[in-house]
Amino acid sequence: MQISARNALKGTVKAIEVGAVNTEVVLEVAPEVEITAIITKASAEKLGLGVGKEAFAVVKASDVMIAID
Template sequence: MKLSARNVLKGKVKSIVTGMVNSEIVIELPEGTEITSIITKTSAESLDLKVGSEVYAAFKASSVMVAAD
């Protein structure tokens, strides 16, 4: 697999919440940190995601916003 994103983290699917259109995928990284991703239900089915599946969280962003009160 070749990918232009430089930020790729390997983990396991911890939970999946499937909605009518989208699925919420929680990925647990080896050190216990969790990343949540919202993808289409069709994509989740196409990837054959199941709890315990090994997956990669790939992300690419030109900016990240942070706010505080």
């Protein structure tokens, strides 16, 4: 895979929740570290995503926000 984004985090699909239009994908990138993404249902099907499969979370953003509670 070649991609221009610098932040590609390799992980394992932990959960998938398919909706009518979108699919929520939870990717475990380290023990107890998860990233959740919402992608189109069509994209999830095209990628052949499934629990336990390897995938990448690709982060491409101009702004990254930090917050505290």
